[in-house]
Amino acid sequence: MSDLHELCYFKNRPITREEYLVPLKAYLKAGIPATYTTEEAYNYEHGVEKEAESNTTPMHLICEHVPKDLNEEEESVVLEMMEQLWLNGAGWCLLNDKQETPACVLLRRGLHGSKYWDSCVDSGVRAEVLLRKLNDPNVEFLDDPADEFSEVAEEDDVPELVDETKLSTEQNKESGEAAKAVEIVQEMYNGPAGATDTYLNTELEYKNGALVTKEGADGVMMQWEDELMKAGSESLFKSIEDPNDINILNIGFGMGIIDTMIQEKRPTKHYICEAHPDVLRKMKEEGWYEKPGVVVLEDLLTKGVFFDGIYYDTFSEHYEDMVNDLFDVVVGLLKPTGVFSFFNGLGADRLVCYEVYKKVVDLDLSNYGMSVEFKTMKAPVTTLQENDDSPDSVWKDIKRAYWRCPLYYHPEVRFM
Numbered sequence: 001m002s003d004l005h006e007l008c009y010f011k012n013r014p015i016t017r018e019e020y021l022v023p024l025k026a027y028l029k030a031g032i033p034a035t036y037t038t039e040e041a042y043n044y045e046h047g048v049e050k051e052a053e054s055n056t057t058p059m060h061l062i063c064e065h066v067p068k069d070l071n072e073e074e075e076s077v078v079l080e081m082m083e084q085l086w087l088n089g090a091g092w093c094l095l096n097d098k099q100e101t102p103a104c105v106l107l108r109r110g111l112h113g114s115k116y117w118d119s120c121v122d123s124g125v126r127a128e129v130l131l132r133k134l135n136d137p138n139v140e141f142l143d144d145p146a147d148e149f150s151e152v153a154e155e156d157d158v159p160e161l162v163d164e165t166k167l168s169t170e171q172n173k174e175s176g177e178a179a180k181a182v183e184i185v186q187e188m189y190n191g192p193a194g195a196t197d198t199y200l201n202t203e204l205e206y207k208n209g210a211l212v213t214k215e216g217a218d219g220v221m222m223q224w225e226d227e228l229m230k231a232g233s234e235s236l237f238k239s240i241e242d243p244n245d246i247n248i249l250n251i252g253f254g255m256g257i258i259d260t261m262i263q264e265k266r267p268t269k270h271y272i273c274e275a276h277p278d279v280l281r282k283m284k285e286e287g288w289y290e291k292p293g294v295v296v297l298e299d300l301l302t303k304g305v306f307f308d309g310i311y312y313d314t315f316s317e318h319y320e321d322m323v324n325d326l327f328d329v330v331v332g333l334l335k336p337t338g339v340f341s342f343f344n345g346l347g348a349d350r351l352v353c354y355e356v357y358k359k360v361v362d363l364d365l366s367n368y369g370m371s372v373e374f375k376t377m378k379a380p381v382t383t384l385q386e387n388d389d390s391p392d393s394v395w396k397d398i399k400r401a402y403w404r405c406p407l408y409y410h411p412e413v414r415f416m
């Protein structure tokens, strides 16, 4: 084990700047990467050449060993140690041998919501926002960023944010671990199916309280989400401009759960946008095309109608689609008093990713002059991994669980 790792076990108390922060900074300055793993240290010491499969980083060790009874002073030293590691490119979503990110370790130890947890989430948000910028074709890189990196690293008086951004950029570009982390995150956020075109050409079936793809058994919609849909339908009727002229739009019919709830509230007009032929067939069979006030749109056309409430819950679409296309549409179609809500499954494979995306979506919406409020709800325990083998697990016969969080953050979005 390296000295850097040794430090992260917090064997000596009290935790002071001199004993912990100062050496940590020195190791990093001497060139030990913030992503140096215990597996790499082991392989080095034992002459193993094979690349390790897991990544237990110093950040994992800190999250695993930070004592729970720290006083304020000690806590601030630990937080500064974490900041130093983030600043030097520690990965917020690298996985240890238990497939845990550093924040997952905190969660397991009952430290969800602690300052250490917030530090992990904030680092994730910065990394995600930066990643977006790096992928933006309009961003130009000036000169050779490697030169800039070494200059910046040596200047102590450079403002922190600038410093961190440049360091992280380099880390993301140069480190294999960071690239792997990016892959993991993208996989997490991309949801159960990749592309809309493929999805629309995939046969679906309604089976055992779920809408699934016929061959792959991907869950498109499941009955256990009804409480979440209830919260969605309530939100849509919260800011009605004229009670005699209520217009609601739902994008994505699925099992018609939210649409049935919307119907019970008798809006003047209820637009439903749905694209999949098998779902449209089901809607015809169930008489949705003939219901008074219901307008079925097979494509999201602008009809000169403005909505009191818009709900969005589709399948196989990526977060980028929401930011790049949907938010434009919402801004154009929502009444100034209206409420927009959506099925919030962004990053729901793990709580830390879910909370990172909660912040990212807030930042993105603010660019549209909108703000989001989240109401915390409990998600059914049968969705959690530890219940996978129980007979009432909702994931029985479903290829891939798309929900693993104990909480659901129900979003309500309004113009600021």
Ligand SMILES: C[S@@+](CC[C@H](N)C(=O)[O-])C[C@H]1O[C@@H](n2cnc3c(N)ncnc32)[C@H](O)[C@@H]1O
Binding pocket: 196, 220, 221, 229, 251, 252, 253, 254, 255, 256, 257, 258, 259, 273, 274, 275, 276, 279, 313, 314, 315, 316
């Ligand atoms: C998760 S389900 C919606 C479930 C619905 N909220 C409910 O309460 O039952 C997603 C639905 O969105 C539909 N969908 C997928 N892509 C779409 C698109 N581009 N436009 C409209 N609907 C789409 C799918 O066919 C599917 O019926």
